[in-house]
Amino acid sequence: MTADQVVRALGALAQEHRLAVFRLLVQAGAEGVAAGQLAERLGIAPSSMSFHLAQLSHAGLVAQARHGRSIVYSANYGAMNGLMGYLTDNCCNGVPCTDDAMCADAACEERGAA
Amino acid sequence: MTADQVVRALGALAQEHRLAVFRLLVQAGAEGVAAGQLAERLGIAPSSMSFHLAQLSHAGLVAQARHGRSIVYSANYGAMNGLMGYLTDNCCNGVPCTDDAMCADAACEERGAA
DNA sequence: TCCATATTTCGATTATCATGGAAATATGGA
DNA sequence: TCCATATTTCCATGATAATCGAAATATGGA
Numbered sequence: 001m002t003a004d005q006v007v008r009a010l011g012a013l014a015q016e017h018r019l020a021v022f023r024l025l026v027q028a029g030a031e032g033v034a035a036g037q038l039a040e041r042l043g044i045a046p047s048s049m050s051f052h053l054a055q056l057s058h059a060g061l062v063a064q065a066r067h068g069r070s071i072v073y074s075a076n077y078g079a080m081n082g083l084m085g086y087l088t089d090n091c092c093n094g095v096p097c098t099d100d101a102m103c104a105d106a107a108c109e110e111r112g113a114a
Numbered sequence: 115m116t117a118d119q120v121v122r123a124l125g126a127l128a129q130e131h132r133l134a135v136f137r138l139l140v141q142a143g144a145e146g147v148a149a150g151q152l153a154e155r156l157g158i159a160p161s162s163m164s165f166h167l168a169q170l171s172h173a174g175l176v177a178q179a180r181h182g183r184s185i186v187y188s189a190n191y192g193a194m195n196g197l198m199g200y201l202t203d204n205c206c207n208g209v210p211c212t213d214d215a216m217c218a219d220a221a222c223e224e225r226g227a228a
Numbered sequence: 229t230c231c232a233t234a235t236t237t238c239g240a241t242t243a244t245c246a247t248g249g250a251a252a253t254a255t256g257g258a
Numbered sequence: 259t260c261c262a263t264a265t266t267t268c269c270a271t272g273a274t275a276a277t278c279g280a281a282a283t284a285t286g287g288a
Contacts, residue, residue: 003133010128015246016121023204036264045248050266052246069255069264080201087198090137129276150234159278164236166276183234183285 001082005060009083012059017042018052025062025075032065032074115196119174123197126173131156132166139176139189146179146188 013019021038039049053073056062060079065072127133135152153163167187170176174193179186 003130007128007130007133010124010133014121014124014128016117017246019117019121019124026204034264035266039265046265047249047267048247054266055245066255069262071265080204084198084201087194087201090140090194131276148234149236153235160235161237161279162277168236169275180285183232185235 001086006083006086008059009061009079012055012061015052015055017044017048018056021049021052021073022056022061022075025073028074030074032072034067034070034072036070038073115200120197120200122173123175123193126169126175129166129169131158131162132170135163135166135187136170136175136189139187142188144188146186148181148184148186150184152187 013022020042024033024038024041035049035053036046038053039046042049053062053064056073057064061076062073063076065074127136134156138147138152138155149163149167150160152167153160156163167176167178170187171178175190176187177190179188
């Protein structure tokens with residue numbers, strides 16, 4: 001994952017509505033949620049939701065599939081894990097990890113100083 | 115960590131120069147790096163660097179300490195770990211973690227479905 | 229006190245983001 | 259074919275972000 005991709009993924013999640021959308025999609029799992037339902041649940045206009053979904057899609061964080069008249073969105077766990085990996089390396093690289101940090105005790109030992 | 119704090123932290127990192135700054139600070143460790151050195155290393159104007167450092171500081175991701183005439187910035191690992199924890203919960207909550215995912219095999223078992 | 233260094237704040241400019249209504253596109257069913 | 263539903267694209271608007279030069283603030287030393 002390149003730094004440019006990381007910036008785009010972070011930017012995609014760095015917005016109240018988009019973070020909420022991603023959380024909903026993660027909770028929904030592989031089944032996904034239709035665009036209209038997302039707009040209704042968050043109380044924003046369909047066109048605004050479409051804009052946000054495009055950003056998430058452009059960042060590779062969500063996948064879309066047509067299902068009848070609806071377009072169903074689902075979370076892309078691979079992209080999220082890639083982002084987490086980059087941040088973990090960033091968080092722990094070259095410095096002793098703190099003891100009370102989840103990032104340290106679990107992830108760092110797993111991945112080493114890669 | 116509230117959703118609002120998470121959005122602010124993500125937004126702080128979702129910029130080429132600020133992500134680079136944070137990486138440099140993580141590499142530098144507790145010693146930190148002065149504002150002027152950061153600006154010189156990244157090749158941007160001091161005032162621009164000050165703007166970016168203010169964003170990182172406002173998000174709680176960096177700490178600052180005056181050291182003579184310089185102001186030395188250092189990474190706040192606690193805030194970063196808080197962000198990682200939120201994202202980990204977001205990434206794994208309620209769905210079966212994929213096998214090839216770092217986020218899954220290490221962090222999820224550690225934290226459970228909290 | 230006076231000056232040089234280090235950083236921030238201010239001001240102006242340009243670019244990008246977020247929003248929703250209106251129109252366009254696509255699908256399914258009568 | 260015709261219509262209702264679902265979503266996106268287009269358009270205009272207001273808000274926020276990123277940039278840098280210039281001026282202001284703070285520190286240390288002569």
